[in-house]
Amino acid sequence: MRNSVFxxxxxxxxxxxxxxxxxxIANEYFYFAGYVVLEYIVLSTAWNILGGYTGYTxxxxxxxxxxxxxxxxxxxxxxxxxxxxxxxxxPPVPLPLMIVVGGIVSGLVGLGTGYxxxxxxxxxxxxxxxxxxxxxxxxxxxxxxxxxxxxxxxIRPALAPITGGYIQYLFSLxxxxxxxxxxxxxxxxxxxxxxxxxxxxxxxxAAEASGVPTLNLKLISTTISGALMGMAGAPLPYYxxxxxxxxxxxxxxxxxxxAMPVIGGMTSWVGPLIGAIxxxxxxxxATVMISSAANLLIVGLLLIAFVTLAPxxxxxxxxxxxxxxxxxxxxxxxxxxxxxxxPLIGIVIAVNIAGALVQVFFPAIPGLVLAQLFAIATxxxxxxxxxxxxxxxGRSAWFLLVGLIPAVGGVWLFVECYCLSGNSGAxxxxxxxxxxxxxxxxxxx
Amino acid sequence: xxxxxxxxxxxxxxxxxxGFYAAVSVGITIxxxxxxxxxxxxxxxxxxxxxxxxxxxxxxxxxxxLTGIVMMPLFFVLGMAVYRLxxxxxxxxxxxxxxxxxxxxxxxxxxxxSLVLAFGVDYRFxxxxxxxxxxxxxxxxxxxxxxxxxxFSLLMVGLLQLYLTRSFIGRAILAVSQDGLALQLxxxxxxxxxxxxxxxxxATCSVAGSFLIIIQPVEPSIGRDYIGRIFAICVxxxxxxxxxxxxxxxxxxxxxxxxxxxYGPSWSPAVAFGLLLVTLAVRPAGLLGR
Numbered sequence: 001m002r003n004s005v006f007x008x009x010x011x012x013x014x015x016x017x018x019x020x021x022x023x024x025i026a027n028e029y030f031y032f033a034g035y036v037v038l039e040y041i042v043l044s045t046a047w048n049i050l051g052g053y054t055g056y057t058x059x060x061x062x063x064x065x066x067x068x069x070x071x072x073x074x075x076x077x078x079x080x081x082x083x084x085x086x087x088x089x090x091p092p093v094p095l096p097l098m099i100v101v102g103g104i105v106s107g108l109v110g111l112g113t114g115y116x117x118x119x120x121x122x123x124x125x126x127x128x129x130x131x132x133x134x135x136x137x138x139x140x141x142x143x144x145x146x147x148x149x150x151x152x153x154x155i156r157p158a159l160a161p162i163t164g165g166y167i168q169y170l171f172s173l174x175x176x177x178x179x180x181x182x183x184x185x186x187x188x189x190x191x192x193x194x195x196x197x198x199x200x201x202x203x204x205x206a207a208e209a210s211g212v213p214t215l216n217l218k219l220i221s222t223t224i225s226g227a228l229m230g231m232a233g234a235p236l237p238y239y240x241x242x243x244x245x246x247x248x249x250x251x252x253x254x255x256x257x258x259a260m261p262v263i264g265g266m267t268s269w270v271g272p273l274i275g276a277i278x279x280x281x282x283x284x285x286a287t288v289m290i291s292s293a294a295n296l297l298i299v300g301l302l303l304i305a306f307v308t309l310a311p312x313x314x315x316x317x318x319x320x321x322x323x324x325x326x327x328x329x330x331x332x333x334x335x336x337x338x339x340x341x342x343p344l345i346g347i348v349i350a351v352n353i354a355g356a357l358v359q360v361f362f363p364a365i366p367g368l369v370l371a372q373l374f375a376i377a378t379x380x381x382x383x384x385x386x387x388x389x390x391x392x393x394g395r396s397a398w399f400l401l402v403g404l405i406p407a408v409g410g411v412w413l414f415v416e417c418y419c420l421s422g423n424s425g426a427x428x429x430x431x432x433x434x435x436x437x438x439x440x441x442x443x444x445x
Numbered sequence: 446x447x448x449x450x451x452x453x454x455x456x457x458x459x460x461x462x463x464g465f466y467a468a469v470s471v472g473i474t475i476x477x478x479x480x481x482x483x484x485x486x487x488x489x490x491x492x493x494x495x496x497x498x499x500x501x502x503x504x505x506x507x508x509x510x511l512t513g514i515v516m517m518p519l520f521f522v523l524g525m526a527v528y529r530l531x532x533x534x535x536x537x538x539x540x541x542x543x544x545x546x547x548x549x550x551x552x553x554x555x556x557x558x559s560l561v562l563a564f565g566v567d568y569r570f571x572x573x574x575x576x577x578x579x580x581x582x583x584x585x586x587x588x589x590x591x592x593x594x595x596x597f598s599l600l601m602v603g604l605l606q607l608y609l610t611r612s613f614i615g616r617a618i619l620a621v622s623q624d625g626l627a628l629q630l631x632x633x634x635x636x637x638x639x640x641x642x643x644x645x646x647x648a649t650c651s652v653a654g655s656f657l658i659i660i661q662p663v664e665p666s667i668g669r670d671y672i673g674r675i676f677a678i679c680v681x682x683x684x685x686x687x688x689x690x691x692x693x694x695x696x697x698x699x700x701x702x703x704x705x706x707x708y709g710p711s712w713s714p715a716v717a718f719g720l721l722l723v724t725l726a727v728r729p730a731g732l733l734g735r
Contacts (some may be wrong), residue, residue, distance in 0.1 A: 119726070266543075296558045301551075303554070
């Protein structure tokens with residue numbers, strides 16, 4: 001898809017999403033939760049521009065995000081300050097302008113970080129960004145004008161500039177920001193700039209030797225990434241209405257913006273988007289249903305699980321393990337029992353026992369609920385394996401939809417996928433899979 | 446005159462603090478400096494040590510420092526297990542950088558959240574006979590709760606340095622930090638040596654954690670403040686050298702103590718991290734680096 005076309009489609013999707021949610025959903029909570037998920041889409045996409053494309057791990061998301069938020073606080077207090085000290089009267093600063101300013105300020109912080117850490121690679125860069133976030137936090141804690149360590153109350157304007165409540169306004173703005181972030185990420189991916197970033201990620205020394213201006217590219221990368229994070233943070237004061245350093249520099253922002261691209265996949269713009277939607281939604285659900293500490297535990301465990309087991313994220317899984325995740329090809333009846341269903345049952349029982357034990361010994365940790373979440377995670381592999389089984393029977397994977405028919409559909413699907421043998425020899429979906437019968441015997445039969 | 450008095454006391458408490466920082470950072474000097482494993486979850490293990498000391502102190506009335514020393518073998522085994530996992534998932538595949546960092550970052554976060562779930566976010570402290578009183582030498586005041594950790598910490602760091610330079614395995618650890626391949630050619634397994642070294646680095650967390658909870662009340666998120674400190678000390682000290690680490694720890698302790706005496710404690714976290722940023726930007730090889 002051409003870039004301009006992609007931008008147009010993306011904008012259309014964003015606008016349609018805003019309008020449709022306005023028309024269909026009246027529940028305020030949806031907008032509060034949706035805002036956070038959208039915010040994470042911006043943050044993880046921004047993180048991925050530096051982390052995924054350029055290969056520099058940034059643990060200082062909190063610093064850039066909070067810089068955006070606090071620049072809004074300054075702008076919010078500016079009219080009052082000018083009025084009392086200089087007698088000037090200016091109108092309150094509109095939120096879109098705050099977002100732009102937040103982006104510029106955070107972009108500058110990003111540029112500064114880039115300059116300061118030019119000589120650092122890999123681990124040292126990561127530690128420096130972690131340090132940066134604490135330094136910025138200490139500055140904010142000691143700056144009374146923006147509330148210091150006590151925090152500050154921000155009163156929202158009574159009316160939103162567009163129809164609907166203020167939270168709907170914030171939601172719409174964040175949707176637009178997500179559209180912008182994704183658009184920028186994809187444009188970078190397809191441009192010379194993106195090629196340069198990739199060259200740095202693969203081998204910085206070789207890139208420099210072949211004439212790639214690594215220094216400038218790194219500065220561009222840190223600036224864009226920082227600016228987008230700042231833009232995501234700028235509306236935060238109006239969202240929370242009470243802003244304090246501990247929550248705005250929360251490590252959860254850093255962990256999430258690392259975890260989402262890692263879980264989704266870091267090589268393309270799709271990865272952070274999928275990761276943010278998935279992880280953001282799970283967290284919102286877990287916050288409501290379990291506790292806010294438990295949702296952070298889930299993020300941490302998922303991050304560890306994915307970096308150890310699936311280093312290329314969800315979008316890399318189809319190539320890493322086609323049997324469990326790809327919808328192409330065929331799977332025999334023998335394979336689905338021995339390599340999928342029986343192991344799955346064993347694992348589910350083991351996970352549930354482990355969860356129950358955790359819950360008995362540490363009542364504060366909801367082990368059993370976490371174990372239930374594991375069952376949800378197996379839906380994709382179940383669909384993928386059954387689709388290939390249907391292929392083996394010479395049917396299209398769309399027959400999976402039959403399973404939606406209550407009772408009867410499920411039984412039919414079970415018989416199709418687990419009881420009947422596949423076509424012998426090749427069919428439209430590929431060569432015959434391993435049926436456990438030696439090839440020579442099968443030919444004789 | 447009062448200023449001088451303050452300055453001398455700030456210096457002394459800075460040295461005591463520095464001694465404690467040495468205990469906290471010696472583990473990272475081994476794992477990050479020597480083994481090249483950026484274990485940013487080290488503070489989570491230190492906090493685990495804190496809570497181990499807290500639980501045994503609360504329920505059995507045991508001395509925290511004693512608990513810290515007794516628990517070392519357990520932490521050693523835990524460290525070896527973590528290294529096994531790290532090796533299996535990253536070193537074997539040769540992709541340590543981003544994924545390995547994200548792994549330890551996740552571990553740090555999981556450790557912190559688990560402690561919050563298990564113990565809550567309240568500040569916890571231990572009780573022992575030496576936590577209240579101080580020694581007085583003229584205008585100099587030596588609080589025992591700072592002095593004892595400092596003394597034991599110097600003892601531990603000294604013993605570790607002896608072990609690393611004199612024993613067979615200790616020398617093998619130093620060798621693996623210089624050239625793993627060469628070690629392999631000498632018919633020693635870098636993996637096994639690294640596993641032992643990583644176990645030692647986690648075992649020090651048990652003792653360091655017991656010191657921490659003696660010095661100040663502890664809650665699960667304070668570990669983060671220590672990430673900057675321990676890495677600042679490790680980098681300042683020149684990564685691989687334990688004497689360098691000791692000098693850097695003392696320096697940081699003194700600078701922090703003077704800052705908090707004269708400018709207020711809310712600025713002291715920025716000192717460590719600022720020092721780290723400046724060191725990384727200006728002299729990444731550290732004070733005593735090659």
